[in-house]
Amino acid sequence: MTFSGKPTTFVEQQIENDGFWPDLSVSEFQKGYRLPAEYLVELLVTDLTTAMVEVNRDLAKCKGKWQAAGITSVKSADPMVLPERTFHTATYKRAVYCRAKASLLTQFATITRRELAENTGKEAPERAETFLAFSQQAVRSLQGRGRITAQLL
Known part of the structure; x- marks a missing residue:
């Protein structure tokens, strides 16, 4: 239950992926990332699906490289070919x-409007930037790149 008095209801819904990357779970997302109960299920699903498409696009080259090595799915990859599959x-x-x-944190201000209901832990711009940075770090890790790179122009 949140301080608003609205109980958090975990939604047992799967979001089907492309078969190569794992399917996603709305309840796993809700539990692992402590989302406010005020978010509608449809909003969660929409933003999860959008994020999935964006990350899949960022990892397209990585996916192609692994598929060329004979991997058809990260989850069921041969541990001799992709030993870090659980990590991936x-x-x-x-x-x-x-x-x-x-993405969802930037939308929180539109969900609650009363000044008393302001929650900087949910609404501060740097919160969204922090989670976007976490996402980019994970993408770079999957691509085999470090957190910081330099490119000769």
């Missing part, structure tokens, strides 16, 4: 869930 599944979900939370 968890990192992929972190990339998507953090990106979705970053």
Whole structure:
């Protein structure tokens, strides 16, 4: 239950992915990333789906490289070909869930309007930026890149 008095209802809904990357769970997202109970299920699903598409696009080259090595799914990859598959599944979900939370946090101000209901933990712009950075770190990890890179122009 939140301070608003609205109980958090966990939604047992799966979001089907492309078959290569793992499917996503709305309840896993709600529990793991402590989303406010005020969010409608439809909003959660929409932002999760959008984040999934964006992360999949960011990882398209990585996916192509692994598919060329014979991997058809990260979850069922041969441990001799992709020994870190469990790590990759968890990192992929972190990339998507953090990106979705970053998007959702920017929308929180439109959900509660009373000044007394202001919650800087949910509404501060730097919260969304922090979760977007977490997502980008996870994507870079999956791509085999470090947190910081330099490019010769």
